Amino acid sequence: MTPPTDSTEIRDDIAELPASATTGASGEAGAEEATAHQHGYLTHNHKAEYLKRLRRIEGQARGLQRMIEEEKYCIDVLTQVSAMTSALQSVALGLLDDHLDHCVAEAVRSGGDDADAKLKEASQAIARLVRS
Amino acid sequence: MTPPTDSTEIRDDIAELPASATTGASGEAGAEEATAHQHGYLTHNHKAEYLKRLRRIEGQARGLQRMIEEEKYCIDVLTQVSAMTSALQSVALGLLDDHLDHCVAEAVRSGGDDADAKLKEASQAIARLVRS
Amino acid sequence: MTPPTDSTEIRDDIAELPASATTGASGEAGAEEATAHQHGYLTHNHKAEYLKRLRRIEGQARGLQRMIEEEKYCIDVLTQVSAMTSALQSVALGLLDDHLDHCVAEAVRSGGDDADAKLKEASQAIARLVRS
Amino acid sequence: MTPPTDSTEIRDDIAELPASATTGASGEAGAEEATAHQHGYLTHNHKAEYLKRLRRIEGQARGLQRMIEEEKYCIDVLTQVSAMTSALQSVALGLLDDHLDHCVAEAVRSGGDDADAKLKEASQAIARLVRS
Numbered sequence: 001m002t003p004p005t006d007s008t009e010i011r012d013d014i015a016e017l018p019a020s021a022t023t024g025a026s027g028e029a030g031a032e033e034a035t036a037h038q039h040g041y042l043t044h045n046h047k048a049e050y051l052k053r054l055r056r057i058e059g060q061a062r063g064l065q066r067m068i069e070e071e072k073y074c075i076d077v078l079t080q081v082s083a084m085t086s087a088l089q090s091v092a093l094g095l096l097d098d099h100l101d102h103c104v105a106e107a108v109r110s111g112g113d114d115a116d117a118k119l120k121e122a123s124q125a126i127a128r129l130v131r132s
Numbered sequence: 133m134t135p136p137t138d139s140t141e142i143r144d145d146i147a148e149l150p151a152s153a154t155t156g157a158s159g160e161a162g163a164e165e166a167t168a169h170q171h172g173y174l175t176h177n178h179k180a181e182y183l184k185r186l187r188r189i190e191g192q193a194r195g196l197q198r199m200i201e202e203e204k205y206c207i208d209v210l211t212q213v214s215a216m217t218s219a220l221q222s223v224a225l226g227l228l229d230d231h232l233d234h235c236v237a238e239a240v241r242s243g244g245d246d247a248d249a250k251l252k253e254a255s256q257a258i259a260r261l262v263r264s
Numbered sequence: 265m266t267p268p269t270d271s272t273e274i275r276d277d278i279a280e281l282p283a284s285a286t287t288g289a290s291g292e293a294g295a296e297e298a299t300a301h302q303h304g305y306l307t308h309n310h311k312a313e314y315l316k317r318l319r320r321i322e323g324q325a326r327g328l329q330r331m332i333e334e335e336k337y338c339i340d341v342l343t344q345v346s347a348m349t350s351a352l353q354s355v356a357l358g359l360l361d362d363h364l365d366h367c368v369a370e371a372v373r374s375g376g377d378d379a380d381a382k383l384k385e386a387s388q389a390i391a392r393l394v395r396s
Numbered sequence: 397m398t399p400p401t402d403s404t405e406i407r408d409d410i411a412e413l414p415a416s417a418t419t420g421a422s423g424e425a426g427a428e429e430a431t432a433h434q435h436g437y438l439t440h441n442h443k444a445e446y447l448k449r450l451r452r453i454e455g456q457a458r459g460l461q462r463m464i465e466e467e468k469y470c471i472d473v474l475t476q477v478s479a480m481t482s483a484l485q486s487v488a489l490g491l492l493d494d495h496l497d498h499c500v501a502e503a504v505r506s507g508g509d510d511a512d513a514k515l516k517e518a519s520q521a522i523a524r525l526v527r528s
Contacts, residue, residue: 039206050200058193065186074171074231075257081224082260089394092213097387099206108372123361125207128214129394229519240504255493261526303470318461325454332446338435338495342521345488346528356477363470389471392478
């Protein structure tokens with residue numbers, strides 16, 4: 001559960017992580033027991049993948065600042081903004097997919113009020129995505 | 133034309149800027165002469181504002197990584213992704229606005245092929261934004 | 265199961281409906297038995313509501329043609345297109361909500377391959393919505 | 397300037413057009429004189445094309461009602477909604493393109509307050525499109 005270190009470029013960001021970032025996970029019960037309660041993106045072992053994609057998105061945000069600093073042409077900046085927006089949307093769709101597959105599906109199988117609450121919450125998140 | 137230093141939080145990113153980031157601008161002709169050819173966001177003195185907003189967006193990308201590291205609830209992560217997408221869209225709309233007001237308007241006033249090219253290019257950038 | 269007749273304006277559209285439109289439903293098994301297999305928007309008794317909203321959207325499409333015929337100002341036409349797009353998105357979000365609540369939830373409760381297929385299909389529909 | 401009659405399917409919609417729809421255009425000064433004040437989509441002779449596309453969109457709205465009447469599967473309905481949304485977006489982008497090319501470009505060439513007003517108005521329409 002150690003943070004990925006496949007890239008030296010983002011070392012400082014990881015250093016910034018509050019203590020809870022690492023203890024949060026290790027403080028949980030053993031992996032087997034915890035499985036039932038894990039969020040979608042964890043069950044699928046997608047954590048490292050999302051971190052990698054978000055680090056790339058962070059890099060795009062830095063690249064955009066560089067373009068503005070260097071006074072690049074507006075349209076070229078806009079093209080990069082569109083690419084970054086697409087990358088973000090793609091992360092959102094992936095997280096939502098994992099969430100439906102796991103958190104929501106599990107709540108539905110357990111039944112009761114929690115199932116309804118989870119379904120409603122997912123619908124609201126989808127609406128925010130579609131409208132943003 | 134020195135990079136803004138109003139925030140210590142992003143010091144490392146600025147240090148990462150390639151040499152061209154600062155020479156790019158200073159290599160241009162004097163400010164007065166350059167005005168006519170400056171990009172929209174410069175004419176409006178919006179450069180510092182965009183840098184500030186992009187730095188905040190970069191911070192949001194870092195915050196999202198922290199949320200994934202800390203294994204936060206999917207829906208909370210998605211809410212932050214939607215907020216970040218909106219912030220990015222807002223930057224795009226601002227850049228486009230400045231671009232139309234200056235680069236495009238100026239090309240139209242000058243007339244000729246460049247006017248047509250600029251108008252077409254702007255339409256394509258708008259299409260990318262609407263569809264992304 | 266007679267078509268709604270609260271508006272004379274759309275009489276012709278309803279007349280256009282193929283025979284299967286009305287026999288389709290009545291040809292099904294009794295309501296109790298069918299419940300398990302009904303689509304989300306039927307279980308919720310939302311059929312009449314969606315028809316009403318889609319009729320209004322059809323009216324917006326006709327109104328837009330009228331604006332173009334009357335050579336209205338581009339920006340006024342665009343404002344109506346945005347309103348119509350929002351109305352359509354709202355129908356899509358409603359249908360998706362009902363679908364998750366019923367079709368998907370039911371498949372998940374039944375378990376097996378169908379659950380996975382339904383979840384995957386829903387994710388793909390969400391992606392199309394977010395990207396359109 | 398007679399309405400297109402290439403389709404009998406939409407005869408009733410055209411019949412619904414208020415008197416002003418046809419007199420609006422014919423009441424204007426001769427084509428040569430009017431050119432300077434015509435909206436973008438007219439200058440480009442795109443009027444018939446937009447009418448055709450909007451009629452097709454109206455048909456999609458009717459098709460969606462038929463699907464709901466026939467109690468088609470939610471996901472199939474959603475796929476059609478996404479297609480219709482894309483068609484609408486495409487009309488919007490076309491209108492905006494024509495508007496920038498003509499109305500805005502002309503105002504910019506004339507200069508003065510109208511240029512600023514037209515540019516601001518266009519930016520606001522773009523923002524509505526991007527956010528809808």
